Amino acid sequence: MDTKKNTRKYSSIVVDGIDRSPSRAMLRAVGFTDADFHKPQVGVASTWSMVTPCNSHIDKLANYCAQGIDGSGGKGVIFNTISVSDGISMGTGGMRYSLVSREVIADSIETVVGAEGFDGVITIGGCDKNMPGCVIAMLRLNRPSIFIYGGSIRPGADKTDIVSVFEAVGRYSAQKIDKKQLKDIEKKAIPGPGACGGMYTANTMATAIEALGLSLPNSSAQDAISKEKLADCHMAGKALLNLIKKDIKPSDIVTKKSFENAITVVIAVGGSTNAVLHLLAMAHSANIDLSLDDFTRIGRKVPVLCDLKPSGKYLMSELIAIGGVQPLFKMLLAEGLLHGDCMTVSGLTLAENLAKVDHYPQQQKIVMPINKPLKKDSHLRILYGNLAPMGSVAKISSKEGNKFRGVARPFDSEETALKAILGDEIKKGDIVVIRYEGPKGGPGMREMLSPTSAITGKGLGKDVALLTDGRFSGGSHGFVVGHITPEAYDGGLLAIVKEGDYIEIDAEQGLIELEISKKEITNRFKGWKPMDKVPSAGVLAKYVKLVKSASLGAITD
Numbered sequence: 001m002d003t004k005k006n007t008r009k010y011s012s013i014v015v016d017g018i019d020r021s022p023s024r025a026m027l028r029a030v031g032f033t034d035a036d037f038h039k040p041q042v043g044v045a046s047t048w049s050m051v052t053p054c055n056s057h058i059d060k061l062a063n064y065c066a067q068g069i070d071g072s073g074g075k076g077v078i079f080n081t082i083s084v085s086d087g088i089s090m091g092t093g094g095m096r097y098s099l100v101s102r103e104v105i106a107d108s109i110e111t112v113v114g115a116e117g118f119d120g121v122i123t124i125g126g127c128d129k130n131m132p133g134c135v136i137a138m139l140r141l142n143r144p145s146i147f148i149y150g151g152s153i154r155p156g157a158d159k160t161d162i163v164s165v166f167e168a169v170g171r172y173s174a175q176k177i178d179k180k181q182l183k184d185i186e187k188k189a190i191p192g193p194g195a196c197g198g199m200y201t202a203n204t205m206a207t208a209i210e211a212l213g214l215s216l217p218n219s220s221a222q223d224a225i226s227k228e229k230l231a232d233c234h235m236a237g238k239a240l241l242n243l244i245k246k247d248i249k250p251s252d253i254v255t256k257k258s259f260e261n262a263i264t265v266v267i268a269v270g271g272s273t274n275a276v277l278h279l280l281a282m283a284h285s286a287n288i289d290l291s292l293d294d295f296t297r298i299g300r301k302v303p304v305l306c307d308l309k310p311s312g313k314y315l316m317s318e319l320i321a322i323g324g325v326q327p328l329f330k331m332l333l334a335e336g337l338l339h340g341d342c343m344t345v346s347g348l349t350l351a352e353n354l355a356k357v358d359h360y361p362q363q364q365k366i367v368m369p370i371n372k373p374l375k376k377d378s379h380l381r382i383l384y385g386n387l388a389p390m391g392s393v394a395k396i397s398s399k400e401g402n403k404f405r406g407v408a409r410p411f412d413s414e415e416t417a418l419k420a421i422l423g424d425e426i427k428k429g430d431i432v433v434i435r436y437e438g439p440k441g442g443p444g445m446r447e448m449l450s451p452t453s454a455i456t457g458k459g460l461g462k463d464v465a466l467l468t469d470g471r472f473s474g475g476s477h478g479f480v481v482g483h484i485t486p487e488a489y490d491g492g493l494l495a496i497v498k499e500g501d502y503i504e505i506d507a508e509q510g511l512i513e514l515e516i517s518k519k520e521i522t523n524r525f526k527g528w529k530p531m532d533k534v535p536s537a538g539v540l541a542k543y544v545k546l547v548k549s550a551s552l553g554a555i556t557d
Contacts, residue, residue, distance in 0.1 A: 007119065007244050010143070011041040014117035032075070039075045040244050042237070043118035045109045045137070046078055047130040047150070052085035054127035054202065057193035057224055058150050061124050061233045065148065068237020069122070074244070076237065077118065081108045083130045086447060086473065087162050087196065091418065096444030098129055099471070100543050102281070103556045105133030110140050119143065120244045122236055126150030126194075126224070128201040128474070132278035135209055139285040142251050144243035146236045146345045147214045149206035151224030152316040153194030160189040161197040163310055163475035166449055170457015173422045194224030198309030200474030203316045204271030205278060207325050211265040212282075213253040213344035217353045221324025223317060242347050254286045257339040261350065263295055264337050267302040267378045268328060270312060272474030273393045273482060274447075276380060280553030292382045292391045292551055296510065299378025302337055304397075305368045310477040311397040312374070314366045322364045326357045335370050383481060383505065383512040386521075387467070387493050390485035390551045395472065396507040400479040403508065404465045406431040408501040412531055413437065414446055414470070421454045428463040431503050435494045436531045437470030438487025439547040439554045443533065443540050449473035452480055465505060467512075469494055469550070481505060481512060483550040489530045490549075496524040 008016075014023050015037045024037060046062035047055050066076030082104060089095040113121050120143055123134035131149070138145040155161060168185045171177045177185075195202035206220035216236060222229045243249075259279060266275045276295055283290035305328065307313050319325070332338045333354055340351030360367055368374055374397075381394040396402060409426060410433040411417035417434045420426055432451065439445045448468055455464050456478055465479040469487035472480055486492035493514055497503070502515040516524075534544045546556040 007040045010117040010119050036075045039073060040119040040241065041117065042069045042074045042076050042240055043113050043116065043121045044069070044076050044078045045112070045121060045123040045134060046080050047083045047125050048080060049083050051083055052088065052127060053153065053190055053193050054085070054195045055083045055130070055150060058124050058126055061148065061150060061229065064230050064233035065122055065124065065237055068234035069240065072238040072241040074237070074241050077116070079112050081105050081130070083127060086128055090447065090473070091414065091450035095446040096442055096540060098447065099439070099445045099554060100539060102129040102133040102136070103543070104539070105130050106136035106140070109134060109137035113137070113141050113143065120240050121145045122148060122240055124148045124150060126202070128205065128274065131202065131205040131209065132282055135214060135282050136285045138214065139250050139254065139282060142249050144240060144248060145214070145250055146216065146240050146243070147209050148233055148236050149215060149219050151194050151222050151226065151229045152203055152320065153197045154191055154223055154225070155197055155315050155317055156189040156191050158188070159315060160185055161309070161315065162189060163198060163453065165189050166453035166475065167457040170454035173454065174458045192225060196475065197315045197317060198475060199269050199271055199306065199316065200310065201272040201274040202474070204266055204269065204275050204474055207269055207271065208262040208266050208275055208279060210325065211262045211329065212258050213342055213350065214250065216346055218324045218326050221316070221320050223320060239345055239347065243345060246347065248343070248347065250286070253343045253345065254288065255342065256288055256290070258342045259283055259288060259290050260298060261338050261342060263298045264302050264332060265329065267299055267304060267380060268332060269306045270304045270308055270374070270379055270397070273380060273395050273472050274474060276393050277471065277483065277550060277553055281555050284553055284555050295378070295380055296382045299380060302378060303370065303373030304375035304379050305370070305373055307366055307368065307374055310475050311399060319366055322360050322366060323358065326354065327360045328367055330354045330357050330359065331370060381507045381510060383507070383510050385512040387503070387512045387514050388484045390549060391483070392481050392485065392512055393483040394481040394505070394507055395477065396479070397477065400462050402506070404431070404479050404505045406465055406503060408433050408497050408499065408503050410435065410497045410499060414448060414451060418451050418454060421451055421458070426455070426460065426464055428460065430464050432464060432466040433494065433497050434466065434468040434470060435488035436533065437468055438489055439550055440544050441487050441489025441530065441533065442470060443544045445471050445550065445554060447471045447473040448482070449476055452476040452478055467503070479505070485549045485551040487550070491530070493521065495528065495530065496521065
């Protein structure tokens with residue numbers, strides 16, 4: 001066997017032979033030597049930018065990654081893709097581009113790797129949308145691939161983080177703190193690089209991707225600024241060359257069972273509702289049949305074990321300090337809740353990776369034992385009913401209770417709802433309904449962190465529910481139901497909810513119902529037209545034409 005040719009399945013087409021002399025000439029100008037043309041080429045997709053602290057250090061990680069590739073017999077080639085900041089754009093029209101960026105990132109990585117003929121790819125993501133975007137591209141390309149998580153931020157003083165700031169806005173509005181105290185929280189909450197510090201969407205997705213088998217062990221549980229994260233990047237280069245040598249591709253790793261592992265871990269850590277949306281989209285890219293009902297099926301037997309923010313007490317940095325997620329995986333495997341025979345990018349199975357992992361220290365209080373869970377089944381509840389015949393996703397920690405019946409307070413945008421909340425128009429027993437914020441109607445399916453944080457900051461977290469066809473940040477908590485489908489723009493019942501209607505939410509029964517008659521529904525839809533916020537041109541206009549329902553993962557292909 002010609003080993004060199006076998007490990008250069010794609011790059012040999014680009015650089016071998018007399019006719020490829022122009023290609024080699026171009027590559028010499030970016031640092032290639034004669035020897036490099038005989039090595040496997042590995043693209044390193046960096047999401048570095050100064051747009052957000054989540055990604056501001058990833059240029060350094062990409063360099064370490066390339067060094068690991070070069071030192072293991074390959075040739076690393078770094079390229080960039082975009083990132084947008086949810087935390088900065090939250091509550092503004094800019095947030096409409098957040099979920100859209102997942103598709104732009106996936107498309108751009110696929111485009112570069114496909115065009116340049118890389119034999120493998122390492123992607124490095126640091127925040128919510130670029131992580132699933134990276135993985136979607138890896139799955140589409142199906143070349144030897146590894147995902148590296150940029151790492152979690154260290155906590156601000158007094159264990160503050162970005163959600164502390166959002167909730168402080170609500171507390172200030174409720175006159176619980178003054179302007180000086182608000183500014184103090186603003187100045188100390190984000191001390192440096194790394195993704196938001198609770199079990200919000202970034203840490204949730206990093207953990208899910210590791211459980212899926214596409215990251216090296218504990219890549220999801222390392223501080224962004226740490227020697228462990230640098231070592232993770234360096235080791236990924238060596239591991240990727242092993243995958244190329246053995247021709248182990250994402251399709252050899254990602255299966256229905258590995259997606260079940262990912263869902264199990266998301267539940268155990270008390271992860272973000274966004275994981276539902278992203279895992280559905282990732283499974284679609286892998287041609288694996290995954291549906292909302294799989295979350296219900298798995299959720300019946302998997303407990304919530306980690307007492308992590310937003311609904312819990314602890315930050316990701318504290319979980320990292322006691323061993324990260326690998327001991328949790330080991331606990332779940334021992335209980336038969338994970339499939340240990342799934343292959344991973346280490347070249348070993350999940351069970352083989354966990355064989356020598358130590359258990360958590362006995363005195364730790366962050367991860368509960370299996371027999372004393374925080375919640376005996378999943379906090380992620382898939383609800384159906386006349387308001388959501390195609391499904392919706394609730395995040396119910398049980399601290400808020402499992403049932404809520406209240407009076408509808410409908411709003412046609414996040415901004416109008418937030419104004420009402422901050423203006424003390426929302427009272428105990430109300431159900432805030434925010435519509436026309438779905439994938440098409442938004443467009444872009446914005447996250448409702450500002451309204452949920454304002455509700456919590458005003459002390460109404462247990463007394464007010466919030467429903468939307470939009471999404472929630474991983475930092476949202478309270479009695480919240482999102483991803484309602486069909487969305488209002490597509491003629492979902494959310495569009496005709498009126499002030500004073502009663503809505504019942506029952507997480508135990510998986511039910512969400514608008515309490516009006518079928519006749520009344522028919523009457524209200526007579527002459528109804530959707531509110532249209534769709535631009536006439538540009539990326540949002542393209543997105544609306546392509547995007548599918550949230551119940552399918554808001555996919556565009």
